[in-house]
Amino acid sequence: MAVDAVVMGLGRFGGGLSAAESLLAEGRQVLVTDLAEEEALQASVTKLRETFGAQVSFRLGGHDQEDFAQAELVIANPAVPQPWKNPYLKSAWQAGATITTEIARTLSQLSDRKTIAITGSAGKSTTTAMTHAALVAAGIPATRGGNLGESLLGTPKDHTLVVELSSAMAWWLYEAPKAPQPTFDVALRTNLAPNHLDWHGDMGHYAQCKQAILDHAKVSLDGSTLSSYEGELLVPGHHNRINAAAALAA
Structure with a gap:
């Protein structure tokens, strides 16, 4: 599935959930990626899957640099420290992606x-x-x-x-x-x-x-x-x- 938006960090308390929901409501194909395993994010993952089906995909338990290099839009979690040094975000910036946050x-x-x-x-x-x-x-x-x-x-x-x-x-x-x-x-x-x-x-x-x-x-x-x-x-x-x-x- 081609992805045009990446949500970096769903969060254990669902911090990226509303960001993902708003992108999906716009009709985008969204990839949600998080360092945590699915078990730790179960409630938010289940809600997105049940509501949006194949429109949303997940990469959990780690990030893949290629996802960021190919994305048009990245919604980053503000909790990511020193984002100007983050290798995944740097890949997206270098590829010309728009990177922002939900707020x-x-x-x-x-x-x-x-x-x-x-x-x-x-x-x-x-x-x-x-x-x-x-x-x-x-x-x-x-x-x-x-x-x-x-x-x-x-x-x-x-x-x-x-x-x-x-x-x-x-x-x-x-x-x-x-x-x-x-x-x-x-x-x-x-x-x-x-x-x-x-x-x-x-x-x-x-x-x-x-x-x-x-x-x-x-x-x-x-x-x-x-x-x-x-x-x-x-x-x-x-x-x-x-x-x-x-x-x-x-």
Whole structure:
């Protein structure tokens, strides 16, 4: 079967599932490849096979460089460290393939939506959830997703997107070859401390990827400069008061 799209990394928690489903829904012939064996990915593999049949194929327990060299489109898992050094992705780039991630592709498709991007070394998931809850409580339709694992595809047009972004996602959005470089209405960085240096190589590269999110927003907020929230809060702790202040600021 001829393949025109490769999904690199289905993920033990189904991280590549929505990427594969969206490509298959477009009528593409898709190859899903993962280092894990089928047993570890059974639920996602079964769902794809039952829904799309022969339209999807699998290479599990390892990658094959030839699959990447022949692909027109590759959807990479952002968890792959230092992708600029990855031999499989390098083969695809050298062959002229388009390489992107699910979040980059999704944000390009939803570029007409109001979007709040939230990143940081700690507290970004909590702040994303709080920001989403605050919008909904205020009567503003909103959908959250991104690094939280919830797909944004199919979001109604009147919804504000609240997107949690990791530093790896940021690299694919702004630093990768042919990166889409989306612009956000609001971007918030909760804080900045050494993290994921195995992925980035050094603190400078990590900080640069985080900063790129703020640099591509109409309004940028630095959570480290905000005073903690002093009102009633259902979740305890000083850090959650800081997260709440950041969420309300966003």
